[in-house]
Amino acid sequence: GSAIDIARLRHETAMIFQDPYAALNPRHSIGEIIAEVLRVQRKVAAQQIPDRVNELLELVGLRPELASRKPGSLSGGQCQRVGIARALAVEPRLIIADECVAALDVSIQGQIINLLLELQQRMNLAILFIAHDLAIVRRLCDRVAVMYLGKIVEEGPVEAVFTTPRHPYTAALIQAIPEIDPHRPLPAQPLPGEPPSPLNLPTGCAFHPRCRYARAMCSSVLPPTHFLHEHRYSCVLEDPLL
Structure with a gap:
């Protein structure tokens, strides 16, 4: 096949x-x-x-x-x-x-x-x-997959991912889109740090060193994958971020 x-x-x-x-x-x-x-x-x-x-x-x-x-x-x-x-x-x-x-x-x-x-x-x-x-x-696009260090961290219909992002990396990317609307402020806390080398990935969730929601377990355990209809994401968080 x-x-x-x-x-x-x-x-x-x-x-x-x-x-x-x-x-x-x-x-x-x-x-x-x-x-x-x-x-x-x-x-x-x-x-x-x-x-x-x-x-x-x-x-x-x-x-x-x-x-x-x-x-x-x-x-x-x-x-x-x-x-x-x-x-x-x-x-x-x-x-x-x-x-x-x-x-x-x-x-x-x-x-x-x-x-x-x-x-x-x-x-x-x-x-x-x-x-x-x-x-x-x-x-x-109709569907979008967001990758961080070579792994898909979130995937789903474009409108769902853009209006209710579930992964902290996706949320940070969306908040950084320059808006036509001058009254909408840019994020007060842009994403800190730099992506690490793909040859030396962090343990646990690869995004944890840059994540403001990271918990102790994130540095050691791979995040669970959640499925919501057509929308899936890999993170310990349960709620939409924007």
């Missing part, structure tokens, strides 16, 4: 990377970059490749004339759209977007997020969106 599933997943998964320029070969034209994927994937007949390249460019909001240009002559936002077109060329069911708007200007981030939302609905895609920017996660 699982080996076949992983092989199938590889065929049906595509990536969008963080740095839109570094992810594209600077010596190839935009058309060649997308055509190469179509040839390798054997999704369309050779004579239909140019048409499919144009179709993919239009799908991500780029003019087909850009096919002859090199990545160096495009903006960061345009390059990221090419990266999305290349991912779509695989005809994926899952796209993994790794910090794919972090390197872009804030005004362009919104355009790329809107494009991903539109494509997700039109093409029935699943998107695994890896990000530090929680305001973007809230806008784009």
Whole structure:
């Protein structure tokens, strides 16, 4: 079962990377970059490749004339759209977007997020969106998993996690989101300390050295996992934190 599933997943998964320029070969034209994927994937007949390249460019909001240009002559936002077109060329069911708007200007981030939302609905895609920017996660995602030092500490529907976070790390992250509302004060006690080295993890709950709710047992015992409908978290606390 699982080996076949992983092989199938590889065929049906595509990536969008963080740095839109570094992810594209600077010596190839935009058309060649997308055509190469179509040839390798054997999704369309050779004579239909140019048409499919144009179709993919239009799908991500780029003019087909850009096919002859090199990545160096495009903006960061345009390059990221090419990266999305290349991912779509695989005809994926899952796209993994790794910090794919972090390197872009804030005004362009919104355009790329809107494009991903539109494509997700039109093409029935699943998107695994890896990000530090929680305001973007809230806008784009249906479910969210919060990781601390490589472990998922809380997971659930976006609205549930954002409105009633259960893990102290999640609560601290949400309180640190810069708000449009100038009357809402920033947290009086931002999260203290730094994450320790993943090679030298704390005993017990990995978060305990930075947690203002930590109890004696937290330094020695792994926290219990609580399940609330679709929402789960690993912590000794029982109540919502915000």
